[in-house]
Amino acid sequence: MPPRRARNADGAVRGPTSALTSFLAGLGVEAPNTNPYARREAPEDEAPSPVADTPVRPAKRRRRAVSVDSDDLDADGGSDDSDDDDDGDYSAGPRGGATPSGAVTPSVVPSALKDIGEMMECGECGKRFPVTQYTKEHPHKPRTWLCTPCCRTLGIDPYAKPKKPRAKATATPQRQKKDARNKIVHYEVTKGALALSEMCIGIIAQYIEDVQALGEIGRDRMDLVCRVISKTRRLTAETAKLFYSADRTELTMYDVTNLDHTAFVTLGMLCVNLESLNLQYCGQMMTDTLVHWAKQMRKLKHLELFGPFLVRKEGWIEFFKARGKELQSLSVTQSPRIDLETMKVLANECPDLRVLKLDEIGQLNSDFLIPIASLKKLESLAIISPGGTPISDAAVDELLASIGENLTSLDLRNNPELSDETLISIAKHCPNLRHLSLAHIPLSDAAVGRFFRDLKAKGWPGLVHIDLEKGHDLAHEALTALVAHSGSTVRWLSLLGWRNVPADDVAALADSHNLEYLDIGWCRHVTDFTLKDLLDGCPSLKNVRVWGCNNLTDRVPRRRGVKVVGIEMHAI
Template identity: 30%
Template sequence: MDTAQSLMSRRPGQRSHVSGPNSALTEFLREKGIDTSGIQALSSARARARNEAAHRRSVAALEAAAAQAAEAPEIGEEIDEDEEIGESSASAARRKKKISKDEDNDEEMLDVEEEEEEEPVRTRRGRASRATTKIDLKVVGKRKRKSTTVKDTESEFEEIEEEEIVTVRATRTRKPTKAQLAKKKAEEQRKLEEDDEFNPDNFLDPAFRPVPGQIAFCAECECRFTVTPYSRSADDGEGLLCHTCGKKGAPAEKAARKKKQTTRTNKKSAARAILDGDTSNVKSLQEICINTVAKYIDDVETLGYIGSHNVDKISQIICKNRRLNGETINLFFEPAEHVLRFYDCSGISSDSLRQIAAFVPTIRRLHLNWCGLMKDECLDYYGTQLKQLTSLELYGAFNVTEECYIRFFKNVGSRLTEFAVKDTSRFKAAAVEALVDNCPELEVLRLHTLTFIDDECVRLLTGLPNLKILEITDSQASIKDGPIIDCLNTFGPGLSELTLNGCKDLTDATLDAIHSSCGRLDILNLDEVDLLTNDGISKLFTEWSLNYGLKELSFRNCTNLQSSGFARIIDHSNRTLEKLTINRCKDIEKDAWTFLQEFTLPELEVLDISFVRCVDDAVIEGILKVAPELKTLKVWGCNKITEACALKEGMLLVGREADILA
C-alpha cells in the first residue's frame, strides 16, 4: 500500500531510476564504446529535413492554387458568404465526417478518377455545377495546422494566416486529341531512349523520400494521396506522383523494359551462336524441319527414311536437350541402318541399349556416349549378334568389366577396325592384350582418360602394324618416351593422326622419333606436354623433308614454345595448315607475327591464339591478309584487341573482351 501511494505521489515530470532490460544490440554498442546519441541526433535531423521538405511542397501547392484562382474569370453563381459562415454545427459535423471518409478512401477515389473522363468539382456544401463552379474558401482567424506526416510527430507546421477570400474556379478539361496523345507518347519515348537506365523509384533522395503510410501531395496534379512502397518519383525528382499520375508512364516504361530484355536476350543468343560456331543468320528449310521434329520428338511415331545425316542431327539435338530415353531411342531403329550415334545415353537402361542389336542387326558403326548404365550382358550381346560391326566407341561405360571386354574382342575378331574407349578404370593391360591378339586389322585406336594405361599397355600396341590413328589422352599413369618411340618405329610410317594430349612425361626424344618415322602424318596434337622445349619443336620442323606438311597442329599450353619455334612451324606447313592451335604459348612475341606476313596460309580455316598477350588489332589485321579462308579466330585473353579491329565478313571472332563486356 505504501509503495502504491509513493508511486501515485510521484510528480509527472519526475524520472524513475528503474530501467528495463537492454537489447543485445545496445549491449554490443556499449561494449564497443559506441555512443548512440550521435545516431539518434542524425535520425532526428533527417526526420526534420523530411518534414520541412513536405511543408515546403504543401505551401507551394497552396500558393499555386491561389495564383490560378486569381487569374481565372468569374463565371457562375457565388456561394453566400453568410450562409457559409453561418453553417450549422450539424452540417459542419457531417461535412467533417465526409472529408475524413474521403481521405481514408483516397486510393479508391484515384482509381475512379482514372476511369472517368471528367468529374465535376464539389463545393463545400456538396453542390456541383455542370459547366463551371465557383468555390469560396474563407479562413477566419488564426489556426495551427499540424504536419500531414503520420509517422513523424516531432515537428509542426507554422501557423497559416489567411484573411482574404480565395476564389477558385474549376472548369471542365477537354479530352486530349489523338495527335496530342501521340506527341506526348513520342516525347516520353524519346526521354526513355536518352537514358535507358533511368529509374524513377531511385531518383528521389532517400533522405527526403516520405515513408509508406504518409500523406503527400502529387507533384503533377497536386492532389493528396497516401504514399505506398510503389509510389513513383516525378521526372524532375521533386516529390512523388499519385497513383493516377504514376500509371500514365507505365506503358512507356513497360515497353522500355521489354525492349531492354529483348536486347539482352538477343545478345545472349548471339554469344551462344558464336560459341556453337553457328554463323548463319537464316536457317534453311531442312534445318527448320529437323529442329521441329526434335522439339516434338515425344509425339513422333516414326522418322522413316530421312538419311543418315539428318538422323544424326536429330540425335544431336535431342541428346543436347536430355530427351533421349527408352522410348525416343526406338525412333532410330531402322532395320537397314548402318550407322548410329547417340551422344548422351545417361537416361537409357542396359536393356534398352541391348535392343539396338535386336532391331538393327546390320549396323556397322556404333557410337555410344555416356553409357554408364551398360552392363556386361549388353556388350556380350553386341559381340554375338552384330555380325557386321566394324567400329565401336564406348564413352563412360564404367560398369563393363575387363573380362567382358576380353570376350567381346574374341567374338568380333579381325573384323573390328576401329575401337574407342573413354572414362573407365576397368580397361587394363589384359584387355589391351586381348585387343591386340584378336583384332590385328585394327586401324583406329582411341584411349581417352583411362586409369591404368601405362608403359606396359603402350608397348603392347606394337602388335598392331596397320594402325593409322592413335590417340592416348589424359592417362592417369605415367607414360615415358620409350614405349611411344617403339610404337612409332613399328607403325609410324603409316600413321596419319597422332594425339598424345596430357602425356606430361614425354620429352624432345618423342619429337625426334616423329621426325624420323612419321612421313605421312597429317594431324599432330601435343597439348599440355610441358617438357617439350622450343629447340625440340624447332628441330622437328627444320628440314623435315619426309613430311610434306601438317593439316592440323596443336601445341596448347606448351609454354616453352617461342617465336623461333613458331617461325619454323609456319615455314614448314604454311601451305597445308587448316587448323592451328597455340593457345597459352605466352612467349611468342610480336616479331613472330611480322615473320608471318612473308607467307601465305591458303588453307587455314581455324586459328586459336588465345592468351598470347602480344596479339593486338594490327596482328589480327595482318593474319586476315595472309589467311583468306580463315573462318574462326579464337582470341580469349587477348585484351589488346578492341572494337576498332577490322574484320572481314563471314569470319567468326570468338573471345574478344569488347564483345563480352558490351
C-alpha cells in the same frame, strides 16, 4: 464539467469556441472561417469587415512549424499543415488551373528541388508546402513537386523512401581502364529464316514420342533428328527404335544415357548389318552387352564408346576374340576396367586394327604400349590422359620405333611426364605424320623449333592438324619454324597459351592459305593489326578464337563468314 454551448441570436446552438473567438465575439466581431477545405465568401451586399480581412496566423502544430502568407490565408480561409487529416477535395490555387476536384490547374514554374524545410509550390494544386526528405516529383510535369495530399490523389506513396542515386565513380584513368576491361563485346551472326527441312526436324523432335516411323527422310536428316533429340536426353528405349533398321550400316547416337542393357541388346538384334557404331554416354552398358554384340553384329568394323564404366574385362576379351579379326577402328573413353591382359588380347586378336584411341583409361601406363607396338597396321594412335603411372619418353620411343612409319595421326595430349625427347622420337620415326597433338606437354621453344626444322630438312610433308595448346614457353623460334614447314598446309592450329609469342610472328600465319581454324587465346601480344593481317591473308579462315588477347580493342577488324570468338573490349 463540459463547456457550455452558446446560442446565436436566431437560437441556433454553437459548438465550443476558443478564447480568441469569445473575445472577438464580445467586441461584436465574427471570427473568420477557419475551415481549410472551403473558400471563405462574403455576401455581395455586405462589405467585408476590416478585422475579418486581416490575416490570422494559425497556431503552430507540435509536429512542425509552417509560416503562411497572407495571400494563402485569404485564398484558403486559413491553413492547416497536417498531412494526415487531409481527406477532402482540394481547392484552386492562387493562379488557376485544373485540380483533382475539377477546378483549374495552377501554372507552376518548373524548378529544382529546394532544400529541406524551404517552401515550394505544389505542381498539382499550387499550394505552398514545406520540402521534406520524402518530397516527390510530379509524374507528368518534370521538375515540379507534389505536396502530401496531391501525392495520395495521384496514387503515389507520400512517405516512400526515395531511391538514392548511384554515386558516380571518379573518372580517373585507372577507373576508366578497369571499366573498359570489364566490358565484353559479343559479336553474333544473325541467322536468316529457317529452312523448311529444319522446321520439320524441329517438329519431329518436339513430338518424337508420338512418331511411329521416320520413313524415308534420308540418312543425314535422320542423323540430325537424332542429334536434336539427344540434346534434351529424350532418346529412350522406345524412341531409339525409330533409328534402328536392318539395312543400316552406320549408326551414331549422341546421348544414350537412358538406354539400359535390354535396349542395347535390342539395338544389336535390329541392326545386324552395322559396320560402324558410335555411342556417347553409354553408362548403363553392361559386360553382357558386348557379349551379345559379339554374336549379333558380325559385320562390325568400327566401334566408338564414350563412358562404358560398367563393362568388365571379361566382356572386352570375349568381344575381341569374336569380332577382333574384322575390327579396324576402336575408340574407348573413360573405361576403368580395361587392364594389361585386355590389351594383350586386343593386340593378338585385332591384327588389322588401323585406329586406336584410349582416352582416360584408369589403369593405362607405359606397360600398355608394349602390346600396342605389335599392331603394325596402325595409322592413327591416341594415348590421352592415362590414369595409371605416367607414360615415359623411353616407352614412347620404343612404340614409335615399331609402328611410327605408318602413323599419319598421333595424339599424346595430357601426358605431363613427356618432354622434348618425345619430339626427337617423332622426328626420327614418323615420316608420314599429318596430325599431331601435344597439348599440355611441357615443351621448350628451342626443341619445338628444332623439331620443325628437322622435318623440313628431311623433306617430310607439312602437318594439317597441329595442337600445341598450353605451350607456355613456346614463342618466336617455335612458331617461325612451324610456319616455315607447315604454314602452307595447316588447316587446324591451336596456339592457346603461347603468352610470349610476338605479334609479328603470329601475323606471319597470314600466308597460310589453307588455314580454317585458329586458336590464339592468351597470346598477349596480339593486336588489332595482327588480326587484320590474318583476316586479309587467310582466305579459308572460318573460326578464330581470341580469349585472353587483352590488346584487342573495339575497333578489331571483321570479315564476313569468319567467326571471331572471345573479343574483350578494353578501349572505349
